[in-house]
Amino acid sequence: MAKLRMKKIELVALLTDSKKIIELLQRRGVVELCRNTDEELESTNVTAVTGEFEKFRSTAVQALDILDRYAPEKAGLAEMFGGRTEVEKHEFGREAMQLEKIMAAANDIIRSNKFITDAQAEIAQLRLRYDTLIPWKSLDVPLNFKGTATTKAFIGTMPFPVTAQETEEMLPEGAAAEVVYSSKEQTDLFILCAKSNAEEAEAILRQNSFVTISETDGSTPLELMSRCEEKVRELIHSSDKAIEAIRSHEGDRQQLKFAIDYLTMRKDKYEALSSLGFTGSTFVLTGYIPEKYTASLREEIQSRYPAVITYTDPGEDEDVPVLLENSRFSAPVEGITKMYAMPAKSDVDPTPVMSFFYYLFFGMMLSDAGYGLVMVIGTVIALRKLKLEESMRKTLTMFRNCGISTIIWGALFGSWFGDIVQVVGREFFGKEVGSLALWFEPLDDPIKLLLFSFGLGILHLFLGVGVASAMSWKAGRKLDAILDALPVYLTILGVAPLAASILTDVPQFLKPIGTYMLITGVIMLVLTAGRTSKSVFGKFFGGLYALYNTATGYLSDILSYSRLLALGLATGSIAGVINLIGTMPENKVVKLVLLVVAFVIGHTANLAINLLGAYVHTDRLQFVELFSKFYTGGGREFQPLTVNTQYIKFKEENKND
Secondary structure, three states, X not given: OEEOOEEEEEEEEEHHHHHHHHHHHHHHOOOEEEOOOOOOOEOOOOHHHHHHHHHHHHHHHHHHHHHHHHOOOOOOHHHHHOOOEEEOHHHHHHHHOOHHHHHHHHHHHHHHHHHHHHXXXXXXXXXXXXXXHHHHOOOOOXXXXXXXXXXXXXXXXXXXXOOHHHHHHHOOOOOEEEEEEEOOOOEEEEEEEEHHHHHHHHHHHHHOOOEEOOOOOOOOHHHHHHHHHHHHHHHHHHHHHHHHHHHOOHHHHHHHXXXXXXXXXXXXXXXXXXXXXXXXXXXEEEEXXXXXXXXXXXHHHHHHOOEEEEXXXXXXXXXXXXXXXXXXXXXXXXXXXXXXXXXXXOOOOOHHHHHHHHHHHHXXXXXXXXXXXXHHHHHHHHHHHOOOOHHHHHHHHHHHHXXXXXXXXXXXXXXXXXXXXXXXXXXXXXXXXXXXXXXXXXXXXXXXXXXXXXXXXXXXXXXXXXXXXXHHHHOOOHHHHHHXXXXXXXXXXXXXXXXXXXXXXXXXXXXXHHHHHHHHHHHHHHHHOOXXXXXXXXXXXXXXXXXXXXXXXXXXXXXXXXXXXXXXXXXXXXXXXXXXXXXXXXXXXXXXXXXXXXXXXXXXXXXXXXXXXXHHHHHHHHHHHHHHHOOOOOEOEOOOOOOOOOOEEEOOOOOOO
């Protein structure tokens, strides 16, 4: 299990069958294609075709987004996590025949949305214009009024408060001014003077920063405001009709989703065709395939098409992709490995190595049986009732297993939603309930839990060192396998009882044993760690440097496991405080109500916060402490040609037999 063995596939078939074979491979999802590099074979340029598919797909995506905005899909929890809809191949073909109709509906939705967008922009402009006309509404002449045969009119604004009398005093004799609107920031004025004095008046006004209103319409402000209101009403009415037109396509939602996936598949298929090599009547396909699928794929293709398929082992210098496959116990934490890095060619898959400790540490950090019970119930219901995608199923399975571990640790530590059992017994029944711990309560003996955490940490680190040793042994470096691991084991095991005696009582017979192991480990490190150096001084100082690195590196690593204590205590302590808050009132009825409210809200928040903390710190212990001992990473994940869809999948999509 773990990393699946990969084979190189070469398939030669008739050119007329190329599209059908590519479609079959796409549904099976077990072959990663390699681009043709044989200069004797022709290749095809599909840029124009894939560009068209992408354009249509973008149209469908845009239309679906618009439809979701104006007519949101009513989906329950089951639909939200239910994964893609399964369809038969013949159903898929029947829907494909309706593509032209679906795209017409998409374009109609987009046109309606464009009208709404344009209308909203115009409405905003009209409302802005309406607001600018409000100060002028008392003016009973058009804003573009220029005067009569013998007079000149000025309609505009001064950027400061001024009265009509003050304005008339600064203008030539005989000029008349009317203040239409005034504020601290500006004054809107209507000024009338004789034409003979117009140039002088205009010059004076310019000197006082007078700005003339620019208006071409020969209507009064009230008439213009009325038109704005009428136009806004018309646009709103038309927008409402456009919204209804969009909502009328609500029944096309599933067809739009189908179109998006169909066009994605078509685009992917033609991109796959561009990686093939062609002759006059045949095509050549190369790629990688997991060995477990080789026989079934050959049988299926050769039973349908005249084709020649050969499988070979990849070369040492080839960039072979990595596909993980683990047991039901380990597979749920494959996502944690992928989050860090896929295994390199020389790496082992760390998933089965870390899975036991991952569940162990997670449960120990959360360490409340009540919280674990909530996790298990929630994940089990989701796993049984919902049709989940494989990635989501693995994630929920991981949290289910973590929940089981949390229940075990919570029962050992006696924490069931903190001390809620004791609180209820004492506050409402007058009975003292003793400890529910099957082992001990961490708050009563934190040193015991701290030492236990360090012990688990040492085992975890030893596991990483052991895996590195096994890899060296398998590679033929048997002496390195022994000398890189044994001195570390002896040194750490020797220090452990001596360091533990500082915090607690340790059996006396362990101290001399630890001393001898420590001395032996140190001597082995100093004498063997620098063995690759050619000089005596290089060997000796290389050994001293290795001793320093072992002492400081492993000390800091072991101390990192104190987080098991810290997070476990935090969960229980906060849970206890929540229960205490709920029992503060003296009146039992009020106390019961407050306890229920505090219980639901407080424990929900505590679970959410500490669930995140347990997840993050458990990941850290794997990535920093364990992986650093043996794991390089840097591999490339297997990316087969597959049905890369968002909403639908074929019922036979994962059929590989």
